[in-house]
Amino acid sequence: MEKNCAIEMKGITKRFGQVVANDSIDLQINRGEVLALLGENGSGKTTLMNMLSGIYQPDEGEILKDGKTIYIRSPREAYEYGIGMIHQHYKLVEVFTSTQNIILGLNDGRMDLKAAENKVNEICDRYGFEIDASEKVYDMSVSQKQTVEIVKVLYRGADILILDEPTAVLTPQETKKLFAVLRNMKADGKAIVIITHKLNEVMEVSDKVTVLRKGKFIGTVKTSETNPQALTDMMVGHAVSLNIDRPLYPDPRKKMIIENLTCVDEEGVKKLDSVSFTANTGEILGVAGISGSGQKELLEAITGLYPVKEGSVRFIKSDGSEVELVGLTPKKIRQTGVGMAFVPEDRLGMGLVGSMGMTGNMLLRSWKKGKGALIHKKEPEALANKVMEELDVITPGVNYPVRRLSGGNVQKVLVGREIASEPEVLMTAYAVRGLDINTSYTIYNLLTEQKMKGVAVLYVGEDLDVLLELADRILVLCGGQVAGVVDARTTTKEEIGLLMTQFNAKEDER
Amino acid sequence: MTTLITLIVAAVTFGTVLMYGTLGEILTEKSGNLNLGVEGIMYMGGAFGLAGAFYYEKAAGAAASGPVAITLAILAAFAAGFAASAIYSFLTITLRANQNVTGLALSIFGTGIGQFVGEFMRVSEGGYVALSNHLKEAFSATIFPGFLINIPVIGRILFSHTVFFYLAIVVAILMFLFLKKTRYGMYLTAVGESPSTSDAAGINITKYKYLATTIGGGISAIGGMVYIMTTAGCVWNHEGLSGVGWLAVALVIFCMWRPLNAIWGSVLFGAMMIMYLRVSIPFIPTELYKILPYIVTVIVLVLTSMRNSRDKQPPASLGNNYFREER
Ligand SMILES: Nc1ncnc2c1ncn2[C@@H]1O[C@H](COP(=O)(O)OP(=O)(O)OP(=O)(O)O)[C@@H](O)[C@H]1O
Ligand SMILES: [Mg+2]
Numbered sequence: 146m147e148k149n150c151a152i153e154m155k156g157i158t159k160r161f162g163q164v165v166a167n168d169s170i171d172l173q174i175n176r177g178e179v180l181a182l183l184g185e186n187g188s189g190k191t192t193l194m195n196m197l198s199g200i201y202q203p204d205e206g207e208i209l210k211d212g213k214t215i216y217i218r219s220p221r222e223a224y225e226y227g228i229g230m231i232h233q234h235y236k237l238v239e240v241f242t243s244t245q246n247i248i249l250g251l252n253d254g255r256m257d258l259k260a261a262e263n264k265v266n267e268i269c270d271r272y273g274f275e276i277d278a279s280e281k282v283y284d285m286s287v288s289q290k291q292t293v294e295i296v297k298v299l300y301r302g303a304d305i306l307i308l309d310e311p312t313a314v315l316t317p318q319e320t321k322k323l324f325a326v327l328r329n330m331k332a333d334g335k336a337i338v339i340i341t342h343k344l345n346e347v348m349e350v351s352d353k354v355t356v357l358r359k360g361k362f363i364g365t366v367k368t369s370e371t372n373p374q375a376l377t378d379m380m381v382g383h384a385v386s387l388n389i390d391r392p393l394y395p396d397p398r399k400k401m402i403i404e405n406l407t408c409v410d411e412e413g414v415k416k417l418d419s420v421s422f423t424a425n426t427g428e429i430l431g432v433a434g435i436s437g438s439g440q441k442e443l444l445e446a447i448t449g450l451y452p453v454k455e456g457s458v459r460f461i462k463s464d465g466s467e468v469e470l471v472g473l474t475p476k477k478i479r480q481t482g483v484g485m486a487f488v489p490e491d492r493l494g495m496g497l498v499g500s501m502g503m504t505g506n507m508l509l510r511s512w513k514k515g516k517g518a519l520i521h522k523k524e525p526e527a528l529a530n531k532v533m534e535e536l537d538v539i540t541p542g543v544n545y546p547v548r549r550l551s552g553g554n555v556q557k558v559l560v561g562r563e564i565a566s567e568p569e570v571l572m573t574a575y576a577v578r579g580l581d582i583n584t585s586y587t588i589y590n591l592l593t594e595q596k597m598k599g600v601a602v603l604y605v606g607e608d609l610d611v612l613l614e615l616a617d618r619i620l621v622l623c624g625g626q627v628a629g630v631v632d633a634r635t636t637t638k639e640e641i642g643l644l645m646t647q648f649n650a651k652e653d654e655r
Numbered sequence: 656m657t658t659l660i661t662l663i664v665a666a667v668t669f670g671t672v673l674m675y676g677t678l679g680e681i682l683t684e685k686s687g688n689l690n691l692g693v694e695g696i697m698y699m700g701g702a703f704g705l706a707g708a709f710y711y712e713k714a715a716g717a718a719a720s721g722p723v724a725i726t727l728a729i730l731a732a733f734a735a736g737f738a739a740s741a742i743y744s745f746l747t748i749t750l751r752a753n754q755n756v757t758g759l760a761l762s763i764f765g766t767g768i769g770q771f772v773g774e775f776m777r778v779s780e781g782g783y784v785a786l787s788n789h790l791k792e793a794f795s796a797t798i799f800p801g802f803l804i805n806i807p808v809i810g811r812i813l814f815s816h817t818v819f820f821y822l823a824i825v826v827a828i829l830m831f832l833f834l835k836k837t838r839y840g841m842y843l844t845a846v847g848e849s850p851s852t853s854d855a856a857g858i859n860i861t862k863y864k865y866l867a868t869t870i871g872g873g874i875s876a877i878g879g880m881v882y883i884m885t886t887a888g889c890v891w892n893h894e895g896l897s898g899v900g901w902l903a904v905a906l907v908i909f910c911m912w913r914p915l916n917a918i919w920g921s922v923l924f925g926a927m928m929i930m931y932l933r934v935s936i937p938f939i940p941t942e943l944y945k946i947l948p949y950i951v952t953v954i955v956l957v958l959t960s961m962r963n964s965r966d967k968q969p970p971a972s973l974g975n976n977y978f979r980e981e982r
Contacts, residue, residue, distance in 0.1 A: 221857030
């Protein structure tokens with residue numbers, strides 16, 4: 146055993162009913178090191194870490210801290226052992242200020258918010274965080290919320306930090322900042338575990354990588370001695386190719402013409418500012434932009450979920466006739482025979498019903514087709530089985546509540562369902578957020594497959610490398626305006642990066 | 656003028672009953688438990704409170720003192736509410752039964768027990784349960800000296816009420832200070848907002864939920880006792896109590912889960928409830944008057960959801976049970 150070993154997990158097994166989430170796993174976490182935990186969706190990463198943070202109890206196995214066996218029976222005990230976890234879904238009280246959240250659950254004499262705020266500011270200065278100690282959490286952006294979570298853990302004096310997919314919702318700039326902080330903490334002698342699906346991040350920030358597959362321990366390697374391809378092969382269990390193939394569709398035609406689309410939010414701020422573009426059949430139109438540049442509003446406006454102030458969205462049917470979509474409700478849009486599918490950003494909120502199984506969720510999309518008052522379960526059940534097989538959804542059965550599936554598998558269910566509706570226009574927002582690399586490629590291939598069937602695909606993404614490889618054209622949004630539409634085959638990352646920020650720069654000059 | 660003052664005094668008398676019911680339910684709901692059993696709890700408080708005072712007088716005879724009888728009535732009512740809410744807590748917190756169903760069941764159970772105890776006392780005492788006059792007076796007497804009450808106009812409005820009214824205000828202020836100024840109050844709020852966050856932060860969720868729910872139930876029950884011992888004149892009267900618990904639940908919403916709002920809110924609701932007795936307008940059926948508080952509650956709900964203020968919402972986890980390993 147190494148001298149700077151902080152935590153050792155030996156033969157850990159955890160079952161949920163018939164699901165074996167972790168199967169006799171060994172893991173070692175060292176001080177002054179960043180360990181990346183890698184594995185496909187549902188491979189048991191979150192479950193394993195939750196046993197360190199006291200949320201779950203292992204069914205078998207042993208946890209050692211500094212060589213001594215410990216039992217972590219609750220989150221409180223985890224803190225006492227110096228273990229702090231930043232969860233995939235943040236655990237914050239929205240109506241409290243950041244300081245109130247940070248001192249929550251601590252018992253150190255009289256409650257003194259002022260002193261606590263000072264201590265919070267001190268920690269922020271030391272590691273380079275930027276948060277307002279007296280701001281309410283509901284007013285914060287995701288990255289600020291995450292910062293609060295990290296400060297909360299540090300405030301409690303944790304020296305073993307676990308971060309579960311911290312970068313999934315961050316912009317590249319925010320990720321850079323986070324990594325700088327992690328390096329600071331590492332230099333401070335803390336032990337850090339980070340879960341992420343982005344291999345470039347693993348290569349950039351970690352010292353060692355532990356790989357899990359289907360709940361089993363596969364191996365631990367030094368980051369300096371491996372590469373993304375080798376890691377992917379370890380994760381998936383067989384060689385996979387990390388190339389996206391981008392065929393040309395022989396006969397592209399106009400499918401949707403958007404002209405001068407303008408949307409205003411409740412406070413009167415322009416979210417979309419006379420956006421115009423055309424989507425073609427047999428084409429993946431990538432949408433790039435800094436987060437919050439109007440991507441969400443654009444897709445929602447087209448699908449009739451967001452009020453449009455001005456402009457038009459014309460859908461061209463296969464017989465050549467045009468339909469104006471602005472002003473129609475989603476239901477009306479469907480009734481006019483416009484085949485549109487939308488994979489929203491907020492999966493369990495907008496897309497799926499958490500407590501229903503896959504079958505029930507399939508039914509949600511097709512219930513209109515059924516006749517009479519009775520439910521016809523056969524068809525959706527067959528569809529659910531098909532999606533489960535084709536997309537490799539890890540679930541004990543099609544009637545298992547989707548809420549209990551791992552994050553990535555939830556996304557597969559949603560994408561599978563939308564594709565199955567055979568749309569003419571397919572819109573996705575951050576379709577691979579939280580998905581492992583293998584599943585991401587499955588989704589890319591599915592989208593390309595749809596494109597070759599003549600579907601017009603709108604792909605809102607955050608990873609520029611993927612956009613450059615996957616899309617045919619890229620629409621760049623900046624502050625609600627179209628900064629440009631470029632040919633993905635000839636453009637460069639730099640050009641897009643420039644377009645993404647240029648409009649803001651112009652406005653600053655004014 | 657005198658009519659108006661009489662109206663206000665009567666509103667305060669009925670409002671006091673509501674205030675206890677509401678304050679108790681606010682404390683309960685702050686922990687994320689929606690206890691719909693308030694109606695039953697207040698019935699039990701009424702019956703057991705009366706029993707406490709009655710059997711005390713029976714034992715002590717002519718030597719029975721007012722303050723002791725009042726204290727015993729409060730304690731008996733509190734204990735009844737505490738016990739009823741403990742059953743609710745065990746079912747919802749430990750066994751994770753559905754809160755709405757359990758609350759409704761408690762409502763039915765509690766009214767039944769209240770009725771049973773009330774009737775049992777009556778029958779076993781030969782048809783009539785009442786306290787002696789000097790104890791009755793102790794329950795409805797004010798604690799302030801005569802010269803204060805005799806101050807024109809404000810004297811009666813401010814000083815002529817029973818000890819229960821002033822006690823309720825003290826409870827409201829204490830609850831406000833607890834929630835806003837103490838660590839434990841903040842933790843309780845956190846439990847009601849996000850149990851999983853509080854759990855991850857090391858707070859003992861079960862303890863907070865149990866304590867808030869049982870103590871809240873105890874406070875609510877005192878309201879039932881206050882009704883029986885003041886408005887109903889120290890005899891068991893189940894009719895007057897019916898619906899009061901539901902009104903208290905509505906009032907919690909009206910008050911936006913803030914104890915200080917309960918003070919004026921319950922007097923306002925009290926006024927609306929007794930209006931039909933005092934200000935009768937011909938051709939308007941009394942039932943219309945009686946739904947006034949509910950209409951006001953609905954309007955308040957609509958207004959606050961329209962303004963969409965994050966600070967004026969119910970505790971975020973209200974009505975949901977917490978299980979650490981569930982996701
Ligand atoms: N509370 C729970 N109840 C039932 N099953 C669960 C629970 N938590 C996890 N599981 C199951 O355990 C398995 C592992 O899930 P886990 O969340 O650990 O995966 P993961 O590696 O974190 O995946 P992802 O990358 O998608 O977040 C999944 O099959 C999941 O359905
Ligand atoms: Mg996970």
